[in-house]
Amino acid sequence: MTTCAQALKNWEAANNMSAEDADYIKLYCQVPPIIKMDSSLNGLRNCERLALSTNAIDRIIPLAGMSKLKILSLGRNQIKKIEKLDDVAETLEELWLSYNQINSLDGVNVLRNLAVLYISNNQIKSWSELDKLAGLPNLRDVLFVGNPIYEDMTREAARIEVLRRIPQVAKIDGDMVKPAERELASGVADGA
Numbered sequence: 001m002t003t004c005a006q007a008l009k010n011w012e013a014a015n016n017m018s019a020e021d022a023d024y025i026k027l028y029c030q031v032p033p034i035i036k037m038d039s040s041l042n043g044l045r046n047c048e049r050l051a052l053s054t055n056a057i058d059r060i061i062p063l064a065g066m067s068k069l070k071i072l073s074l075g076r077n078q079i080k081k082i083e084k085l086d087d088v089a090e091t092l093e094e095l096w097l098s099y100n101q102i103n104s105l106d107g108v109n110v111l112r113n114l115a116v117l118y119i120s121n122n123q124i125k126s127w128s129e130l131d132k133l134a135g136l137p138n139l140r141d142v143l144f145v146g147n148p149i150y151e152d153m154t155r156e157a158a159r160i161e162v163l164r165r166i167p168q169v170a171k172i173d174g175d176m177v178k179p180a181e182r183e184l185a186s187g188v189a190d191g192a
Contacts, residue, residue: 001056002030005040021046028053028073037061044069053077053096063087075099075118082107089113097122098143105132113138120173121146130165141171160185 007027008019019025025047027034034055042065044050049071057077063069064087071094072085079100085092085107094116095108103123108114115138124147133139142162144150150158159172163185170177 001032001035003036003040004034004038007034008040008044019044019047023047023068024049024051026051028055030055042066049073060084067091070094072096086110093138094118098146105129108133109135111136115139116141118143119147120144123147124149127161127165130162133166134168136166137168139166139168142166142169143173145173156181 004027007030008025011025011027012019015022020043022044023046025044028051034052034057037052037057037060039061041050041061041063044066046068047066048068050066050069051073053073053075055077057074057079059079059081060074060083062084066088069088069091072088072092073096075096076099079097079102082097082102082105089110089112091113092111093113095111095114096118098118098120100122102119103125105124108117109132114136117133117139120143124144127149129149133142144158144162153161159177159181162172163169163177163181167185
């Protein structure tokens, strides 16, 4: 296994700069993979984008030192729960969690400035989970394809259900929301 501290040292050597000064840190596809996030990440005080995708990370840890973090990429890991993001709640704008084992959207509601949530190919089984996102005023782009909630539904029906639950979104599963979809979701076109 590779630790985050080791991966950061390797990154510094490859990029000939201090990780603490960098605004974009790429630690994806480590060989052997990173299996745990650790406190060495809290030294990344200037990091705005952290890529930890395609590893074997099973849980999110507090990111107290990352006060500038805007994009957190944790896709293709083994994460089961969205948690401990309070320290980046004011700055995080994009959370990429596709291809994990997440079955609940608990923990996302603290991310007041979240605009993008990519959480495709996880284990979200209940539509009521999406209701937890309704209070995020800046949420515009979501990716849910590949979750059990979409089973036995047409693509169109799934998009309308997403819009009913999170009406502020402008993009669902990579496609912009159309005015007709918005009307269907709000019930305006029910009689048609």
